[in-house]
Amino acid sequence: MAITDIDQYAHLTDADVEALGAELDAIRRDVESSRGERDRRYIRRTIAFQRGLAVGGRALLFASHRKPAWVAGTAMLSLAKIIENMELGHNVMHGQWDWMNDPEIHSSSWEWDTTCPSVQWKHSHNYVHHKYTNIVGMDDDVGYGILRVTRDQRWEWWNIGNPLYNAILAAFFQWGVALHHVEVEKVRTRRKPLAAVAKDLRVIGRKVGKQVGKDYVIFPALAGRHWKTTMTANATANLVRNLWAYGVIFCGHFPDGAEKFTVAEYEDEDQPRWYLRQMLGSANFHAGPVMRFMSGNLSHQIEHHLFPDLPSNRYEEIAVRVRALCEKYDLPYTTGSLAHQYMLTFRTIAKLAVPNSLLTATADDAPETASELRFGIRKGLRESVVDPATGKRRGLRTALRELRSRGVQAA
Numbered sequence: 001m002a003i004t005d006i007d008q009y010a011h012l013t014d015a016d017v018e019a020l021g022a023e024l025d026a027i028r029r030d031v032e033s034s035r036g037e038r039d040r041r042y043i044r045r046t047i048a049f050q051r052g053l054a055v056g057g058r059a060l061l062f063a064s065h066r067k068p069a070w071v072a073g074t075a076m077l078s079l080a081k082i083i084e085n086m087e088l089g090h091n092v093m094h095g096q097w098d099w100m101n102d103p104e105i106h107s108s109s110w111e112w113d114t115t116c117p118s119v120q121w122k123h124s125h126n127y128v129h130h131k132y133t134n135i136v137g138m139d140d141d142v143g144y145g146i147l148r149v150t151r152d153q154r155w156e157w158w159n160i161g162n163p164l165y166n167a168i169l170a171a172f173f174q175w176g177v178a179l180h181h182v183e184v185e186k187v188r189t190r191r192k193p194l195a196a197v198a199k200d201l202r203v204i205g206r207k208v209g210k211q212v213g214k215d216y217v218i219f220p221a222l223a224g225r226h227w228k229t230t231m232t233a234n235a236t237a238n239l240v241r242n243l244w245a246y247g248v249i250f251c252g253h254f255p256d257g258a259e260k261f262t263v264a265e266y267e268d269e270d271q272p273r274w275y276l277r278q279m280l281g282s283a284n285f286h287a288g289p290v291m292r293f294m295s296g297n298l299s300h301q302i303e304h305h306l307f308p309d310l311p312s313n314r315y316e317e318i319a320v321r322v323r324a325l326c327e328k329y330d331l332p333y334t335t336g337s338l339a340h341q342y343m344l345t346f347r348t349i350a351k352l353a354v355p356n357s358l359l360t361a362t363a364d365d366a367p368e369t370a371s372e373l374r375f376g377i378r379k380g381l382r383e384s385v386v387d388p389a390t391g392k393r394r395g396l397r398t399a400l401r402e403l404r405s406r407g408v409q410a411a
Helices: 006-010 012-034 037-063 067-092 120-132 157-171 173-180 185-190 194-222 224-253 264-269 271-281 289-294 299-306 311-327 337-352 396-407
Strands: none
Touching: 006 012, 006 271, 012 271, 012 311, 037 067, 037 194, 037 224, 067 173, 067 224, 067 289, 120 173, 157 173, 157 224, 157 337, 173 194, 173 224, 224 299, 224 337, 264 299, 271 299, 289 299, 299 311, 299 337
C-alpha cells in the first residue's frame, strides 16, 4: 500500500521534520524578499519572445504551400505554444508573478492558449493536485482517471488498455487536461452528479469553441487558398505541444521514486510534513538552460511542488539549497535524464495493465508503489540514527541503497 506514515518512511524523527520544514520556510522567505527587477525583466522578455514566435510563425504560414515556410512556421508556432503553456500559462496562473501587481501578468486574469478553461484548471491543479499531491483517492492527477499508475489502484479488466490510453492521452493532452475538471473517475463511480458534469462541460465547450475557431477556422480562412496547409500546420503545432507537455508532466510525477500516499497520512499533516510529501512525491529531470526554459522550469518539479507560487526562473538556485537539505537529512533527490525518467514511467504504465497477482513485487515494496513496511518499519517511536564515524544521519537514502544492494526490490 502507499505510505501511511511519512516520518517513518523518511526515517526522520518529529524534531528532524520540524527542522527540515523550518529550513524550507527560510528558503521561501529569502526568495520572496529578493524578488525584483531581474525577475520582472525575465517574465516580460519571455512574453515578448513568445509573442514574437507566434506572430512570426503565423506570418510564415501565409505561405504554407511552400515546404520551407510550412516547416519554419510550424516550428515557430509549436515553440510559441509550448512556451505559452509551460513557462507562461502554467506559472502565471500559479500566482508566481502576482507580486508585480501587473494586471496583464496576474493569475486572476490570464487565459492560456489551450482547451482547458483557466478557472477550472486553477481548481483541479493549483488546489486539488498541489494540496493533495499523490494521495491516492484525493489527487485526480494520480492516473488522470484513466491510467493505473500505482498498485493501490484496484485492477479492473479495462486497465489492460493502459499503454493505449497513455498514447491517446499523450497525443491529445490538452483535451485530457480540459476534461480533468470533469473528474472522470468520480463520474464513472457515480460520485459526481450529472448536473455538475453538464455545468463543467458547458464551460469547457465555450473554451473549446474559441480554440478550435482560432486554429481551424479563422487562421486557415485568412490563408485563403492555402487553408489546408495552414490547418495541418496548426494541428501539427498542437500535437507537438501536447506531446511535450505530456512528457514533462509525466516525467515529474510517475517515475520510480515519486511516492504515493494514503489518506491516513494526510489527516494529521502539518506544513513541514506537506513539504516532505512534496519532496518524496515529485521527480526532476536533468536539463540545461534551454531545456529548463522549454519545460517551464518543470525540470525542477521537486522545487515547483515545494514552492509553486515562487517565480520559475528561481528554481535553479532554489534547487542547490534543496539538494543540500536532501544531503543533510539523507533524503533522496529523485532525478535523471528525461529519457530515463520517461522509460521508468512507461514501464510502470505498461506493467500495471495487469493484475498485481501477475507481478512479482508487493504493494509495499515495488518501484512505483511503496510504504514504510518495505523496511520492516511499523508504527512506533524511533530515534534519529547518526553514524558516529561520519556524524551523518542514516536516513531514507541510505535505507533504499541497502535494499537495492540486497536485491530486495523487485519489479
